Amino acid sequence: MSDIQLCEKIYQYILDGDREAIVPVVRQALEAGEEPLALIEEVLNPALKVVGEQFDTGKTYLPELIMAAEAMQAAMDVLNPLLVARQQQIKSPGRVVMATVQGDIHDIGKNIVSAVLKANGFEVLDLGRDVPAAEIVTKAKEFDADIIGLSALLSTTLPYCHDTVRLLAELGLKDRFKVFIGGGPANPDYAESIGVIYGGPHAEAAVQNMLKVMGRA
């Protein structure tokens, strides 16, 4: 199989979200002389971006976005050690810690944002649902995040978003992270009142706004 055919296969496996099939083909491509960084920037990232665009236009759905990101991760697990050995780095728009805040178990909105972020090349640490402010702040520091993304579906969990902002201020970390909020009851007025950025009415808007604050849009 030629290099081009291998790259086309890798591209297609991202579109198909096939995390099993992609790994041996990535290895074959490396054995055939493909550069790891070039594979990421010229094959994997563009394919994942296409899946993100298809989601934006309603042609694919959240599971397909997640499966594509999983296939990407499977490929990256092969490629990352090689990048480290060659002292190369991926150009990512930023590092984001995502969490559905304390008291809230409705995580599908956060999952959609996380998946769209990955499709746009962000490095994402997803903390899951019902996450206390202290854990969000601790993990954001450990992950060396640029952005903290807080999701709340309920008006009665918005105060836990505020807790995170207050804790950041108390710890002198207010300016270290850009904090975004989103979800059902969140709106621009509330975001402004607690001194954070309103993500937008849906996931794609949130990711575009995050790209903007990272100077990538």
Next chain:
Amino acid sequence: MVDFMEVIRRTETGPFINERDFDIEVIFKTTRNLAKKYAVQFDRKELITQYPEMVDGAFQAGLELAEIAGMFCINTSRQLKFTRAELLTALRTTPRSLRIGWGKDQRVIQAAEWGVSRKPFIWAGFSGAPLTEDIFRASIRSYIKEPLVDALGHGGLYNIDGIEVRSDSPMEVRATRQELIYLREALAREGRPGMPFIGGESSTTGLGDLAILSPAYLPPGAFHFIPTLNELKINYRNLSRVMAGLEYGVYNINLVDSIIGGYAGGPEGAAIVTIAAFILGTIVCQASISLCHPAHNKWVSTSPPESIWAENIVGQAFARNSPLIIIGDVWTSAGTGTKDILQEIAAISITKSLTGNNPHGVGATNGKYPHGSGLDARWMAESALAAYDNKLSLARGNEIVCALVDRYEDKLANPDLGKPYDQVYDMTKAMPLPWWQELYDENKREFARDFALKI
């Protein structure tokens, strides 16, 4: 017949599966295959479906999904699985008619049955929005005053005595109790003390819900929600609501908000997942009523065409195959005091009226702002009843609904949010301000003229 203790046993003994695999391998892939197998296909030009074969296929797909997937227990990572015989027995034994409420305000709510024309049951209130005490107390009256309204469900409080209400905190208990105090005070004040109602909407984790199971707050015979989480999931908190409610004697409403674009896939998947959730909810949630809210992942409301279509499939599927009492959320992107909200309400309500979902709402601005009022509910009732009174066929109803959707679809990305309650209603009299009443009347005349309806 599977009783509730058996449900609890299965949370401990059902097959173990990790959540990712349940979401992707079970829900998404099975639903996608079932949509193909049964030829369930969204059609933007036919938001009210006129193909009974597809509706029946959707029901079979939902039943098959319910059997394959069961319900996922988040706390134990186990599937609560039921045999087809258990599912069908539960459907057969779920009530098709309930006499609800008390005294002169008592009403009967019924399951829709194919070929039987029934007046829609109007379940009104400002659901979904965060309300202050002042706005809650004032606005609730505007819904109870509406004579076409049969039952009440009025949303929750987010601020008490100047303290923010936090989920899973002592303030959740306080807010939920206060909600019931205000609700029952308003029912008595407006002379409809026996009106059936849903209580506990301020309780987001179940903590507040448990705190109101007392005759002083939520009396036996009233309703509370048991949410099915996305998709086909339940947790111990919500099962605790069921347990407490069963022993106490309130009715359970299975609240299902399948996400279009989420784990279910597109509108076809959202419809199939909702059908499965309703079937499973008769056992897991011990539900007497099922609430349908297929939410678009971008626009949230139930007014986008995909959402309207999914709800139409769900309603018709049960009416034709196994009648179940269904209420459906009327959630709009626009806010009160605007023409757009009235267009959205009419499209959703006519669909519900013709497809066996009784309208429940109006949740305005996707729950983001307190921009709702009793006139929204009046229009929900009037437009739903117009479909019934004018004996609309599915075909004619579809033409009207598609025309209404054409009028607002492009605005969903940037809806007219309207105004807060205190800017559209007289706060002391609980009556619409003249300009809002005039806009309402003008819209009603236009609606009757444009679609040749007697209303």
